[in-house]
Amino acid sequence: MFQKIIEIKNALNTRFFEREREVEALLIALLARQHLLLIGPAGTAKSALSAELAKIVQGANYFQWLLTRFSTPEELFGPLSLKELEKGVYKRNTAGKMPEAHIVFLDEIFKSNSAILNSLLTLINERVFYNNGTPVQTPLMTIVGASNEYPEEGEGLEALFDRFLLRCEVDYIVDDQCFISMLKGTRANQAMPSITLDELRQFQFYADMVDIPDEVYQTLATIRRKLRDEGIRPSDRRFRQSLRLLQAKALIEQRQTVELKDILILSHALWETVDQKEIVSGIVKENAQDRITTELERIEAESTDILAAVRENGSTDAGLEATQKLKALEAQLKRLSAEHSDRKAEILPLLKKVMERKRFVTETILGV
Known part of the structure; x- marks a missing residue:
C-alpha cells in the first residue's frame, strides 16, 4: 500500500530537476509531521515544490505567504472579527489563514517581526493558536520555511530557526541537459499522482509504528557523544x-524497521550553526555508513576533484597526472568488486564512471 508514496516521490523527482534530496526531505517532513527549512537563492523552485505537494494531497488546506518586516498578524492569522469586536472580544477570523492549514509555505521566513513571532513560534511548536486567549488546536502537519540566507546572530530568530528540524540548502540546476529540459518545460504537463488527506494520516500512523532497533539507539548515543567532543550540542528534544x-x-523505503543507513538524514538535522554542518555530516556518515559506502563516496568525490582540476589546467602534465590518479582509483574499485561481490550493484556503476572520466582525459587532454 506504500506504493503511492513511491509514486509521489518519483513524480516530483521527474517534475523538478535536481531536487531529489529536497523531495525526499519534504516527504519525510510530511510523514513525520515535522518542519523543513529550505535555504537558497530565489528561483530555485522552493515554493513550487511545496505547492505541488499540497496539490497532491487532496483535501488538505494549503497556506502560502511571503513575509516582510512589515507583515502584520492579520496576514497570517486572519483579521479581527468586527462582530466580536463590538462585544469587546478580540477574536480573529482564521478562515483561509494559517491556523486552519495542514501544509504551510512561508517565504522569507526570517523576515518575521516581533508582532507575529510569538504566535508563529507557538503554532509551529505546539500546533496551537491562541485566539482571544483561548488555545485552539490547529490541523498543522508541516511548515516549509524558505529564505535566501541564514538568520544573523543577534536578530532574535534563534528560536524560530530551531523549530525547523530538517534544513536543506537549494541551488540552481547544475547539469546542462537538465537546465535545457527545464527551459523547454518538457515535464511541466506530466500527470501527478494524488492521495487523500485520510490516506496521508494513515501513512503518518504507519510511520509512527516503524520499529527502531537498539543498534540505532546506540549509534545515536555515539553520534551525540562525538558531537559533544566537537562542542556541538543538539538538544535532547x-x-x-x-x-x-x-x-x-524507513517507510519511504518501504521498510517497517529503521536501518543504520537511515541515520544519514540526520546530517540535515543535528547542526545548530552553518559552520557546524560539515563536522556534523562527517560524524553522521562515519557512524551511519559501512566502510564500503564510505570508501565509494570518497572515490567518487576524489575522481570529481581530479576531473575539475584537469579541466581547469588543461596542460599535458596535468592530464598525465590525472590519468595516473584515475587509474589508481579504478584499481581500488576493481579490488573492492573482487573482495565484495555482494556489493557489485553499488561498485560497478562508479567503476564505469571513473573509467569514462579517465577516457575523457586521455582523449580530450592528451589526445590519445
Missing part, C-alpha cells in the same frame, strides 16, 4: 524528534 525522521525515511 531535537534528538527525540529526529526519531520520527528515521521512521519516515
Whole structure:
C-alpha cells in the first residue's frame, strides 16, 4: 500500500530537476509531521515544490505567504472579527489563514517581526493558536520555511530557526541537459499522482509504528557523544524528534524497521550553526555508513576533484597526472568488486564512471 508514496516521490523527482534530496526531505517532513527549512537563492523552485505537494494531497488546506518586516498578524492569522469586536472580544477570523492549514509555505521566513513571532513560534511548536486567549488546536502537519540566507546572530530568530528540524540548502540546476529540459518545460504537463488527506494520516500512523532497533539507539548515543567532543550540542528534544525522521525515511523505503543507513538524514538535522554542518555530516556518515559506502563516496568525490582540476589546467602534465590518479582509483574499485561481490550493484556503476572520466582525459587532454 506504500506504493503511492513511491509514486509521489518519483513524480516530483521527474517534475523538478535536481531536487531529489529536497523531495525526499519534504516527504519525510510530511510523514513525520515535522518542519523543513529550505535555504537558497530565489528561483530555485522552493515554493513550487511545496505547492505541488499540497496539490497532491487532496483535501488538505494549503497556506502560502511571503513575509516582510512589515507583515502584520492579520496576514497570517486572519483579521479581527468586527462582530466580536463590538462585544469587546478580540477574536480573529482564521478562515483561509494559517491556523486552519495542514501544509504551510512561508517565504522569507526570517523576515518575521516581533508582532507575529510569538504566535508563529507557538503554532509551529505546539500546533496551537491562541485566539482571544483561548488555545485552539490547529490541523498543522508541516511548515516549509524558505529564505535566501541564514538568520544573523543577534536578530532574535534563534528560536524560530530551531523549530525547523530538517534544513536543506537549494541551488540552481547544475547539469546542462537538465537546465535545457527545464527551459523547454518538457515535464511541466506530466500527470501527478494524488492521495487523500485520510490516506496521508494513515501513512503518518504507519510511520509512527516503524520499529527502531537498539543498534540505532546506540549509534545515536555515539553520534551525540562525538558531537559533544566537537562542542556541538543538539538538544535532547531535537534528538527525540529526529526519531520520527528515521521512521519516515524507513517507510519511504518501504521498510517497517529503521536501518543504520537511515541515520544519514540526520546530517540535515543535528547542526545548530552553518559552520557546524560539515563536522556534523562527517560524524553522521562515519557512524551511519559501512566502510564500503564510505570508501565509494570518497572515490567518487576524489575522481570529481581530479576531473575539475584537469579541466581547469588543461596542460599535458596535468592530464598525465590525472590519468595516473584515475587509474589508481579504478584499481581500488576493481579490488573492492573482487573482495565484495555482494556489493557489485553499488561498485560497478562508479567503476564505469571513473573509467569514462579517465577516457575523457586521455582523449580530450592528451589526445590519445
